[in-house]
Amino acid sequence: MSDNGFEAVIGLEIHVQLGTATKLFCGDRSQFGSAPNTNVCPVCLGLPGALPVTNAAAVELAVKAALGLHCTVHLTSVFARKQYFYPDLPKGYQISQYDRPLATDGWLELVDAAASRRRIRVRRIHIEEDAGKLIHDRLPRRTAIDLNRAGVPLVEIVTEPDLANPAEARAVLVRLKRLLQYLQVSDCDMEKGSLRVDANISLRPRGARTLGTKTEIKNLNSFSNVERALTSEAERQADLLARGGAVTQETLLWDARAGSARVMRSKEESHDYRYFPDPDLPPLVLTAQMVDRVRRDLPELPEARERRFRTEYEIPGYDADVLTADRDVADYFEAVARDCGDPKAASNWVMTEVLAWANEQGAPVSAFPVPPPRLAQLIELIADGTLSNRLARQVLTRMMTTAEPPRAIVEAAGLASVGDPDQLEAWVAEVVDAHPEEAARFREGEAKLLSFFMGRIMKASSGKAEPRQTAELLRSRLLADH
Ligand code: ADP
Numbered sequence: 001m002s003d004n005g006f007e008a009v010i011g012l013e014i015h016v017q018l019g020t021a022t023k024l025f026c027g028d029r030s031q032f033g034s035a036p037n038t039n040v041c042p043v044c045l046g047l048p049g050a051l052p053v054t055n056a057a058a059v060e061l062a063v064k065a066a067l068g069l070h071c072t073v074h075l076t077s078v079f080a081r082k083q084y085f086y087p088d089l090p091k092g093y094q095i096s097q098y099d100r101p102l103a104t105d106g107w108l109e110l111v112d113a114a115a116s117r118r119r120i121r122v123r124r125i126h127i128e129e130d131a132g133k134l135i136h137d138r139l140p141r142r143t144a145i146d147l148n149r150a151g152v153p154l155v156e157i158v159t160e161p162d163l164a165n166p167a168e169a170r171a172v173l174v175r176l177k178r179l180l181q182y183l184q185v186s187d188c189d190m191e192k193g194s195l196r197v198d199a200n201i202s203l204r205p206r207g208a209r210t211l212g213t214k215t216e217i218k219n220l221n222s223f224s225n226v227e228r229a230l231t232s233e234a235e236r237q238a239d240l241l242a243r244g245g246a247v248t249q250e251t252l253l254w255d256a257r258a259g260s261a262r263v264m265r266s267k268e269e270s271h272d273y274r275y276f277p278d279p280d281l282p283p284l285v286l287t288a289q290m291v292d293r294v295r296r297d298l299p300e301l302p303e304a305r306e307r308r309f310r311t312e313y314e315i316p317g318y319d320a321d322v323l324t325a326d327r328d329v330a331d332y333f334e335a336v337a338r339d340c341g342d343p344k345a346a347s348n349w350v351m352t353e354v355l356a357w358a359n360e361q362g363a364p365v366s367a368f369p370v371p372p373p374r375l376a377q378l379i380e381l382i383a384d385g386t387l388s389n390r391l392a393r394q395v396l397t398r399m400m401t402t403a404e405p406p407r408a409i410v411e412a413a414g415l416a417s418v419g420d421p422d423q424l425e426a427w428v429a430e431v432v433d434a435h436p437e438e439a440a441r442f443r444e445g446e447a448k449l450l451s452f453f454m455g456r457i458m459k460a461s462s463g464k465a466e467p468r469q470t471a472e473l474l475r476s477r478l479l480a481d482h
Pocket residue numbers: 009010011012013158159160161162200201202211212213214270
């Protein structure tokens with residue numbers, strides 16, 4: 001952004017639901033989509049005398065997230081009460097962590113379009129419970145409350161103000177989501193509320209060292225809304241500053257439909273919450289052995305995997321990026337690449353046919369009906385000349401509805417490429433004779449017309465003309481004396 005000589009400074013606070021079966025301090029299910037107010041008990045309803053007990057599975061997932069973000073995990077952290085009044089918070093306070101969070105000082109790697117790498121610092125990660133949900137569109141002129149979400153385990157991930165523009169904020173979120181999905185910490189589904197973002201932004205004169213006054217934008221329900229909201233807020237602040245005004249520190253609510261933000265409240269300070277250590281909970285004490293075990297069991301992280309795909313399989317950076325965006329896509333590709341021995345071909349098939357299927361079906365690639373070894377066999381049939389790409393696509397379509405190996409399908413349906421020179425010669429002659437003008441232009445040097453002829457021949461042969469021999473025959477016929 002170059003608005004009036006100002007530059008933007010952005011920091012994100014990201015709430016991520018930990019993928020446990022039960023809540024953070026009680027045994028209620030934390031699953032999304034149950035009938036309202038069915039997953040509740042005295043603990044998460046905040047009834048007097050009920051005592052919280054910390055969910056070890058949630059702590060383990062939080063540690064995983066912290067290690068994946070290269071943070072220092074503190075063996076002792078403290079749960080604190082954050083007090084405020086709101087109808088979705090039956091206890092009158094939220095159990096969170098304050099001055100002694102689980103983890104601090106990590107980073108997330110960003111790769112820009114020019115493939116240069118930059119570390120975005122993570123200031124802290126703490127564990128906290130979610131609040132309930134107010135539902136404004138269920139009952140006419142009334143607000144309903146669903147407390148199923150109260151007490152669901154979250155981590156809050158806070159970045160340093162290291163981001164320079166709205167697109168970078170979006171890129172951080174894409175990377176973070178990918179990481180947390182790889183780690184199986186969370187499904188990060190924004191529609192279900194498992195990932196929520198508050199975006200902080202200030203402006204300062206370009207090149208200045210000190211930070212300007214920031215605003216915080218809430219209610220951002222998609223990554224594109226994060227980007228749009230930050231862009232619009234940067235413009236608002238730039239106009240204000242350019243006119244000699246000052247930014248007021250406040251919390252804004254993004255209205256996606258209006259494409260603008262409105263003030264929700266002037267900024268509260270942390271002392272307003274009267275944080276103090278929760279007397280019902282002992283400090284959270286981890287053993288070094290536990291942290292080491294979680295560290296040892298971390299899967300290969302996406303950046304490392306992306307890098308390895310480029311070097312080990314020698315596929316382009318673009319392919320590696322697309323293929324590692326989801327862990328199950330990467331797993332699928334890798335199985336095919338290893339089996340067929342032609343990683344670039346494996347990449348092409350996964351990025352086109354397999355991902356197209358997943359997008360159309362809205363299903364994960366792990367549900368693709370053709371298992372990797374079968375796709376690898378199909379790729380081998382192309383490599384050995386049995387199938388053209390076009391025939392192979394037809395075979396793949398059939399493979400999706402049967403467990404038959406591709407070779408059996410090819411034989412049963414007579415789909416194999418035709419390599420018989422007489423037949424190929426006949427197709428070539430038919431097509432060349434039908435297009436004398438193009439043939440003349442080819443002879444005059446328009447080399448790209450070769451693919452025009454190949455296309456016609458494939459059509460004439462229903463995709464069966466074996467491509468290599470056909471191309472040779474075609475070239476010699478075109479160049480033959482007339
Ligand atoms: P607060 O006390 O208002 O919550 P914090 O210092 O805790 O502020 O920071 C919250 C988030 O806001 C962090 O992600 C941080 O990087 C970001 N942030 C802090 N100051 C600024 C600023 N001046 N401009 C932009 N972002 C900021």
